[in-house]
Amino acid sequence: xxxxxxxxxxxxxxxxxxxxxxxxxxxxxxxxxxxxxxxxxxxxxxxxxxxxxxxxxxxxxxxxxxxxxxxxxxxxxxxxxxxxxxxxxxxxxxxxxxxxxxxxxxxxxxxxxxxxxxxxxxxxxxxxxxxxxxxxxxxxxxxxxxxxxxxxxxxxxxxxxxxxxxxxxxxxxxxxxxxxxxxxxxxxxxxxxxxxxxxxxxxxxxxxxxxxxxxxxxxxxxxxxxxxxxxxxxxxxxxxxxxxxxxxxxxxxxxxxxxxxxxxxxxxxxxxxxxxxxxxxxxxxxxxxxxxxxxxxxxxxxxxxxxxxxxxxxxxxxxxxxxxxxxxxxxxxxxxxxxxxxxxxxxxxxxxxxxxxxxxxxxxxxxxxxxxxxxxxxxxxxxxxxxxxxxxxxxxxxxxxxxxxxxxxxxxxxxxxxxxxxxxxxxxxxxxxxxxxxxxxxxxxxxxxxxxxxxxxxxxxxxxxxxxxxxxxxxxxxxxxxxxxxxxxxxxxxxxxxxxxxxx
Numbered sequence: 001x002x003x004x005x006x007x008x009x010x011x012x013x014x015x016x017x018x019x020x021x022x023x024x025x026x027x028x029x030x031x032x033x034x035x036x037x038x039x040x041x042x043x044x045x046x047x048x049x050x051x052x053x054x055x056x057x058x059x060x061x062x063x064x065x066x067x068x069x070x071x072x073x074x075x076x077x078x079x080x081x082x083x084x085x086x087x088x089x090x091x092x093x094x095x096x097x098x099x100x101x102x103x104x105x106x107x108x109x110x111x112x113x114x115x116x117x118x119x120x121x122x123x124x125x126x127x128x129x130x131x132x133x134x135x136x137x138x139x140x141x142x143x144x145x146x147x148x149x150x151x152x153x154x155x156x157x158x159x160x161x162x163x164x165x166x167x168x169x170x171x172x173x174x175x176x177x178x179x180x181x182x183x184x185x186x187x188x189x190x191x192x193x194x195x196x197x198x199x200x201x202x203x204x205x206x207x208x209x210x211x212x213x214x215x216x217x218x219x220x221x222x223x224x225x226x227x228x229x230x231x232x233x234x235x236x237x238x239x240x241x242x243x244x245x246x247x248x249x250x251x252x253x254x255x256x257x258x259x260x261x262x263x264x265x266x267x268x269x270x271x272x273x274x275x276x277x278x279x280x281x282x283x284x285x286x287x288x289x290x291x292x293x294x295x296x297x298x299x300x301x302x303x304x305x306x307x308x309x310x311x312x313x314x315x316x317x318x319x320x321x322x323x324x325x326x327x328x329x330x331x332x333x334x335x336x337x338x339x340x341x342x343x344x345x346x347x348x349x350x351x352x353x354x355x356x357x358x359x360x361x362x363x364x365x366x367x368x369x370x371x372x373x374x375x376x377x378x379x380x381x382x383x384x385x386x387x388x389x390x391x392x393x394x395x396x397x398x399x400x401x402x403x404x405x406x407x408x409x410x411x412x413x414x415x416x417x418x419x420x421x422x423x424x425x426x427x428x429x430x431x432x433x434x435x436x437x438x439x440x441x442x443x444x445x446x447x448x449x450x451x452x453x454x455x456x457x458x459x460x461x462x463x464x465x466x467x468x469x470x471x472x473x474x475x476x477x478x479x480x481x482x483x484x485x486x487x488x489x490x491x492x493x494x495x496x497x498x499x500x501x502x503x504x
Contacts, residue, residue: 015123015130022299023358027324034058034304037337045087046076046343058306058322067308067318067335067344070108076341080111081163088341089113097168097280098445099377107445110280112171116340120301121172124283127298128249128276131288136246136272141213144244145185147203148173149217149225150192168280169217185210196452204229212242216249219258220374220414220456226265237267251276252375254363254491257407277363281347282338285361294354294362299323302339307332310350313367320344328353333367369489373405374414374456376447378440380488386439393435394426400470400486404496406461415458419465419499433462465503473502 022029038061042052050064066072076087077096085092088111095112112121133139151167164171170192176184186206193199208229215222226238235241245266255275262273277285277295282303285295297305306320310331320335334349336342348368351361366372369380387398399421408414426432437459441448450456470486487495 099280144211144213218252306335389439390436396426397423
């Protein structure tokens with residue numbers, strides 16, 4: 001362990017120096033990565049199609065290459081998944097991070113190259129620890145073990161080659177260096193299990209007697225694990241099980257609704273909640289100041305960033321901005337080009353800059369209506385299709401609706417709550433709810449995972465409201481006519497509670 005601590009100390013010091021360099025020279029670092037990406041892909045099918053050989057600067061890049069969504073890149077990714085190579089990127093891609101679905105598919109499959117693993121995702125994990133330790137020189141996290149809540153993956157064989165599909169966390173665990181096993185729990189066999197109920201139980205049994213000093217994962221899953229451990233050990237808080245726990249590295253969803261629950265289960269003023277911005281497409285930001293609610297934009301991870309002001313998102317020819325052109329007042333849609341072959345890719349997140357020296361950001365939302373309180377990433381297309389299925393099977397007709405999360409507490413798991421104005425009500429609301437729930441599961445793999453045995457999400461709560469409720473509510477808000485629309489999905493309860501109070 002002393003050797004590992006010495007190695008980690010050396011890596012941390014080296015990375016802090018490199019981070020300081022990209023903070024000092026942000027534009028040079030981004031331009032350098034832009035040139036590397038273009039050069040690496042110039043002989044790929046994509047690079048030949050868009051004449052990468054001729055691209056000398058970002059202006060030419062914007063002229064040659066359109067902004068792309070997953071649907072635009074899907075035909076190329078489908079071919080990669082069938083074993084073709086040199087399509088979007090010049091190295092072989094055999095890993096695909098499974099993410100939440102699109103309008104046409106239950107899941108997205110994001111290509112993960114070896115360069116993306118090493119220069120982005122692993123570097124992000126290293127920097128997370130480097131920044132934390134640099135800010136907390138008296139830390140003892142390496143005196144114990146780290147517990148990371150990850151997903152699972154499956155293996156496919158195509159033309160005698162193995163291809164892996166799964167959660168990004170599982171892909172990262174599978175590719176960790178050998179020495180990482182000495183500083184993490186549980187063992188890989190448990191960490192990569194697919195069946196979540198058994199997995200939670202096995203992680204509980206494998207870690208209750210470990211010296212866990214740090215946790216990482218999506219808040220909803222980590223919360224579930226902590227509650228299961230407390231139930232099994234009959235302890236009142238997790239510090240009675242892991243007295244040396246000092247930090248929770250979290251990301252994936254907004255942490256605000258979970259903070260009070262975690263503070264109750266980890267009752268210490270010294271516990272640190274440390275935010276990261278990592279996604280299947282890349283590792284983008286790391287909280288570099290304690291007590292802050294923003295993150296340092298990581299500029300040397302094999303990603304070139306562009307920023308599109310949200311008000312221009314639907315322009316016919318939207319003009320993106322470079323890092324040199326952004327300000328702290330504008331809400332931007334994030335567009336990335338990566339060393340895994342995602343080109344001018346609109347990932348769907350919106351951000352604002354909080355500082356420009358260095359460049360720090362906050363996640364402000366999504367480019368579409370969504371609910372992502374528990375990592376389910378439910379989009380409006382999912383809800384529209386699921387409601388149609390439920391209506392078709394129950395002879396119901398819907399006039400208006402809106403949905404929002406209902407957060408978990410000590411007594412109940414979370415759920416989605418829906419206010420629906422029916423033109424024709426279903427004869428059996430329970431059956432309508434069941435059909436709607438099952439339809440959502442079939443349309444969105446992340447929702448299906450969170451609904452598994454009610455572990456994270458309980459079945460939907462559907463409340464019928466009187467006719468004309470939404471019309472009168474919109475009228476009261478001065479939102480009738482024109483482009484005004486009833487907000488279908490919201491990641492907070494503002495609209496839903498306004499309407500409920502209005503109905504009362």
